[in-house]
Amino acid sequence: MSGQMKFKGRVWIVGDNINTDLILPNKAFYLTHEEQTQYVFHANRPGWAQQVQKGDILIGGHNFGMGSSRAAARSLKNLGLSCLITESLNGLFLRNCVNFAFPALECPGVHAAFTEGEEAEVEFETARVRNLARGTALQGKPLPPQLMALVQAGGVYQLLEQEGLIAPRK
Amino acid sequence: MGMTIAEKILAAKSGRKAVVPGDVVTVDVDTVILFDNNFLPTNWRDILKVADPDKIVVTFDHRVPAPTQQAAAAQVTGRAFVKKFGIKRFHDVGHNQGISHQLVADYGYAMPGSVLLCSDSHTCSAGVFNCLARGVGGPDIIYAAIKGQTWFRCGETVRYELTGKLPAAVTAKDAFLQIAGVHGAHATMNVEYGGSGVASLSINARKTLTAMSAELSAEFATFEADAVLEQWMRTRNPAAFVPVKPDADAKYLAVRNVDLSALEPLVALPDSVVNNSQPVGQAKGTRIDQAYIGSCANGTQEDIELAARVVKGRRVASGVRFIVTPASQTVYRDTVASGAIQTLLEAGAMIAPPTCGACGGGHMGVLGPDEVCITSSTRNFKGRMGDPSSQVWMASPATVAASALTGFITDPREFLQ
Numbered sequence: 001m002s003g004q005m006k007f008k009g010r011v012w013i014v015g016d017n018i019n020t021d022l023i024l025p026n027k028a029f030y031l032t033h034e035e036q037t038q039y040v041f042h043a044n045r046p047g048w049a050q051q052v053q054k055g056d057i058l059i060g061g062h063n064f065g066m067g068s069s070r071a072a073a074r075s076l077k078n079l080g081l082s083c084l085i086t087e088s089l090n091g092l093f094l095r096n097c098v099n100f101a102f103p104a105l106e107c108p109g110v111h112a113a114f115t116e117g118e119e120a121e122v123e124f125e126t127a128r129v130r131n132l133a134r135g136t137a138l139q140g141k142p143l144p145p146q147l148m149a150l151v152q153a154g155g156v157y158q159l160l161e162q163e164g165l166i167a168p169r170k
Numbered sequence: 171m172g173m174t175i176a177e178k179i180l181a182a183k184s185g186r187k188a189v190v191p192g193d194v195v196t197v198d199v200d201t202v203i204l205f206d207n208n209f210l211p212t213n214w215r216d217i218l219k220v221a222d223p224d225k226i227v228v229t230f231d232h233r234v235p236a237p238t239q240q241a242a243a244a245q246v247t248g249r250a251f252v253k254k255f256g257i258k259r260f261h262d263v264g265h266n267q268g269i270s271h272q273l274v275a276d277y278g279y280a281m282p283g284s285v286l287l288c289s290d291s292h293t294c295s296a297g298v299f300n301c302l303a304r305g306v307g308g309p310d311i312i313y314a315a316i317k318g319q320t321w322f323r324c325g326e327t328v329r330y331e332l333t334g335k336l337p338a339a340v341t342a343k344d345a346f347l348q349i350a351g352v353h354g355a356h357a358t359m360n361v362e363y364g365g366s367g368v369a370s371l372s373i374n375a376r377k378t379l380t381a382m383s384a385e386l387s388a389e390f391a392t393f394e395a396d397a398v399l400e401q402w403m404r405t406r407n408p409a410a411f412v413p414v415k416p417d418a419d420a421k422y423l424a425v426r427n428v429d430l431s432a433l434e435p436l437v438a439l440p441d442s443v444v445n446n447s448q449p450v451g452q453a454k455g456t457r458i459d460q461a462y463i464g465s466c467a468n469g470t471q472e473d474i475e476l477a478a479r480v481v482k483g484r485r486v487a488s489g490v491r492f493i494v495t496p497a498s499q500t501v502y503r504d505t506v507a508s509g510a511i512q513t514l515l516e517a518g519a520m521i522a523p524p525t526c527g528a529c530g531g532g533h534m535g536v537l538g539p540d541e542v543c544i545t546s547s548t549r550n551f552k553g554r555m556g557d558p559s560s561q562v563w564m565a566s567p568a569t570v571a572a573s574a575l576t577g578f579i580t581d582p583r584e585f586l587q
């Protein structure tokens with residue numbers, strides 16, 4: 001993937017310490033990727049997944065994605081969210097965002113800078129975040145170059161498939 | 171400038187003289203562990219080549235014995251993978267099976283100074299063996315199995331100096347709940363455990379601290395090596411190793427003392443592990459439906475024998491389900507041999523086969539609507555063990571066993587002195 005990754009969309013806001021059990025509960029493990037998306041925040045915000053529109057942006061608090069290794073980032077991506085902007089990202093969750101090429105950034109101050117429903121504009125590479133409703137801007141932390149390259153390559157499976165190291169998905 | 175244990179291993183494994191917090195490094199991986207969830211149809215990608223089959227371990231642990239057709243299918247895929255690449259360290263359902271993190275301890279798979287990966291978040295458990303072990307994503311595991319490498323971002327290190335000795339009926343789980351309750355999350359940081367109090371803790375007790383460090387959101391959790399660790403490794407793995415000590419001038423974000431002798435039994439209230447601890451007395455009288463002992467954090471021989479001492483000659487309260495899950499077949503056999511399993515059975519416990527099972531709300535003890543559980547496992551998140559309306563309290567195996575006897579959250583010192 002070349003060129004800028006730039007997103008504009010309506011924001012949803014969640015709090016601190018959102019864990020992966022809330023994003024991808026155990027009972028959804030046997031379902032298809034598409035079906036799994038319908039369980040995002042099922043325990044803490046029932047009905048939310050059904051309201052998300054393609055291109056929406058999720059704003060989170062501190063230590064977003066704490067908990068397990070499960071492919072919770074994949075569910076957020078498949079739900080149609082264009083990106084995730086947080087106060088801070090859990091280290092393991094960041095790995096899966098990179099693995100599944102789901103654009104996720106840390107941007108201190110973002111949680112207080114938006115009200116749910118406002119429109120955000122995000123330049124992923126430079127980590128510039130704008131609140132279009134208020135005309136304000138924030139500077140987040142760009143991903144380290146090695147990790148940015150993986151996201152731009154489309155994630156780990158895309159890379160391994162191109163190199164002939166895993167079989168294409170059936 | 172001096173380095174912490176994590177920094178020294180990151181430097182050695184990335185071929186650098188030094189690493190500092192903020193560095194992103196590519197490291198060689200010594201051990202890659204795959205488990206049944208990796209092979210579920212929604213997760214698996216067919217690997218065409220592996221870097222070195224002798225660096226791979228495969229176990230089935232999250233869904234064992236297979237509770238569903240999908241879990242059974244994952245095992246079929248896993249067995250085909252093992253056969254295709256001639257993987258020798260395979261822990262199929264049967265004699266050598268167990269929760270991956272317990273197998274690492276049982277078989278000495280994590281050598282001091284090495285790098286170990288598994289796509290289960292509690293992989294940091296193996297840091298008890300003075301190595302770098304991290305839970306990563308499923309794709310990271312497939313990448314590492316193929317390429318023999320992974321990336322790590324080096325964080326700052328917080329060191330815990332343990333002193334003193336735990337009082338009767340107080341365990342490493344209580345020490346963890348103390349740290350998690352006071353200091354909360356350690357996101358982006360490494361946690362290093364050392365100090366004069368370590369010698370009084372068994373490897374099993376130390377492993378509770380490293381496994382639970384996943385709940386601190388730590389990047390790596392490591393213990394300093396000592397004679398107890400060296401003896402443990404020598405009886406399980408003939409390979410040579412060199413323990414990694416932190417430099418005398420290593421730079422820590424903080425050094426915090428924990429006086430083990432001053433601790434008391436604690437519980438974590440439902441829905442969050444961190445910043446959520448209180449003395450067991452404050453929860454006294456909370457009614458429970460289920461008491462659970464198991465998981466990678468507290469399913470060891472020592473945990474099961476502790477529970478047996480609490481319940482010996484007594485009966486589980488009417489209306490309470492007391493479920494005990496040895497973390498591996500080795501632990502199961504050892505606790506049958508020691509008589510602990512017999513004692514637990516006579517008290518009314520149900521013994522489940524080694525599995526992550528109920529800890530993750532998978533099977534073998536899932537909670538229904540509004541049910542209350544006290545668990546010695548790893549997580550108490552909302553809905554973690556079953557219905558979103560259920561409540562999960564967390565405590566030591568001693569506190570869980572004492573609570574099973576009364577039907578209410580109970581101070582284990584009432585039964586153990």
